[in-house]
Amino acid sequence: MSDIRFSRISKTFGNGVEAVLDFSLVIPSPTLAVLVGPSGCGKTTVLRLLAGLEDPTSGEIWLGDTRIDALEPRKRDIAMVFQSYALFPHMTVGENLSFGLSLRKTPKQDINTRVEEIAKKLDIAGLLQRKPGELSGGQRQRVALGRAIIREPKVYLFDEPLSSLDAKLRMSMRYMIKKLYNEVRTTTIYVTHDQVEAMTIGELLIVMQGGKIHQVGTPEECYHRPGDTFVASFLGSPPMNLLEAAFDESDGWLSMPGGERYEPKQAYAALLRRHGRRSVIVGIRPEDIKPAQGDEHGGLCMKGAVVLTEPLGYEKLVHISIGGAEVIAKSHSGFAVEAGGAMRISVDDSNVHFFSAETGRAIPEQAGA
Ligand SMILES: Nc1ncnc2c1ncn2[C@@H]1O[C@H](COP(=O)(O)OP(=O)(O)OP(=O)(O)O)[C@@H](O)[C@H]1O
Ligand SMILES: [Mg+2]
Incomplete structure (x- = not known):
């Protein structure tokens, strides 16, 4: 199994900002985990460290039995969806979905099967021939998700993927992400600063502030038995x-x-x-x-x-x-x-x-x- 283990990870940027401090955490596989905390608390940095887009200043990161903190990003088998997703405007939805697999020289027949499978899961099967410009915001977002999950990596990372959507679309996308996770059962780490989103999506919440973990627990535990006054006042409205x-x-x-x-x-x-x-x-x-x-x-x-x-x-x-x-x-x-x-x-x-x-x-x- 590919449990994720952060062991005493710290990240200090060149300008002296200590973005992540002594971060230790085990996320068992599979888990739908949500990293939640106020703006600037280090959430994106944690994801980037895991994906290999930043090097830790100290500490270790393990994925299953492999220490990955010094591995190149593409060798980590982790897919990340960013807040700003860019689809290729000149390609159809189908081409956008299959692009990553074509680069990896996956056989054409396998690509087609996988595109169909993913499109069905995300309810975009009827849109494969359209270009991104001909889609609604929510449909575009689903294509972006599809493009990230079409490979079958060991971990998915989502960095505030719904922040540009309106309240109604966010709700339906939340449902979609949970449903998707229940089907694929691949460990997913979802980042948000929105406590309602965190409570509704997460199986496991990791509540952060100032680069540090304040509490790790189920949404119910964190809400009903907050470990400190920060968690008590951060969760709940x-x-x-x-x-x-x-x-x-x-x-x-x-x-x-x-x-x-x-x-x-x-x-x-x-x-x-x-x-x-x-x-x-x-x-x-x-x-x-x-x-x-x-x-x-x-x-x-x-x-x-x-x-x-x-x-x-x-x-x-x-x-x-x-x-x-x-x-x-x-x-x-x-x-x-x-x-x-x-x-x-x-x-x-x-x-x-x-x-x-x-x-x-x-x-x-x-x-x-
Ligand atoms: N490349 C960088 N160089 C210097 N400082 C950085 C860099 N990236 C982030 N920081 C700083 O590190 C801290 C954590 O940033 P991070 O982006 O991880 O926060 P976040 O929790 O994702 O916030 P948000 O909810 O606003 O996206 C912030 O103080 C930020 O200004
Ligand atoms: Mg961020």
Whole structure:
């Protein structure tokens, strides 16, 4: 199997920019992995290092049993699709698809079979005689994908391949890429800065910032058990609310913004005691906030003033000011709250996250983070 292994890879460019720092990661074969993080965090550089378009400053890259970081790009058996895809305008779709195989002197009959196969998979079989100028943006994008995957390499790399498409086309292409992966089961690394795209496409997310990995896990793990405050606020829209609280070791209670006190479950109190710091960050997802009914048993309750509401159709965002901190709640749109009114909110114990105020790391530390 062709597992991909990055071992302590760093890349410093000539201008001194440290684009990738001590990057270690194993991607088992096959996996649909998504590299996600804000602009400039080093995603493209990681792909280029893997494809052989950049040399690492230090570290090793392995594909299966072969160390590949010093191999020429064409010997690595990796296909890459860039953000800007250029089709040959004077060639038909069929010729664009077959071009790479012809260069490799693949027998004509094999080329035809493969072109038909790929065109069928990407739903462009009816377009083979057309030129790129006669296609829609989405059709052109599918031809570009087809051109990359027509070979059967060990790994596919996609660098923001959908960024030039409109929202609807992106959705259908996302579906196409997932479907394609399910059919071919060839390890694919997909790069995006869009957290929604990352969550919907990926089997495995690699969340990066500043050239470093913050967390590796399934979309569910990264969303529900973020390893640090960066991942907590990067994934999710609106992001997780992060509130400063003070832990009182003597009774195991937390003082929340606005002055209310909260007694976390015994198990959490024990973890916070072990953490041993007074200042902690409490994280709450907007959708986990409920209006308090007054009969809550345990859980976190806080009172604040409704500053603003934003209807989103099915849901509504409610901005609440609590002791100087602003909290965003996501509630069912039928829920009656008005800007200017007071509101008491509650959060179930199991939905409260804790992070170190010093390092931002989750308490307890998440496995895989
Ligand atoms: N050839 C280069 N020479 C010098 N610095 C570079 C070079 N390529 C990238 N960088 C820098 O390295 C860092 C990482 O760049 P990279 O292109 O990998 O980011 P990215 O995560 O792909 O961002 P985006 O989402 O904007 O595409 C950035 O600070 C960038 O300016
Ligand atoms: Mg990039």
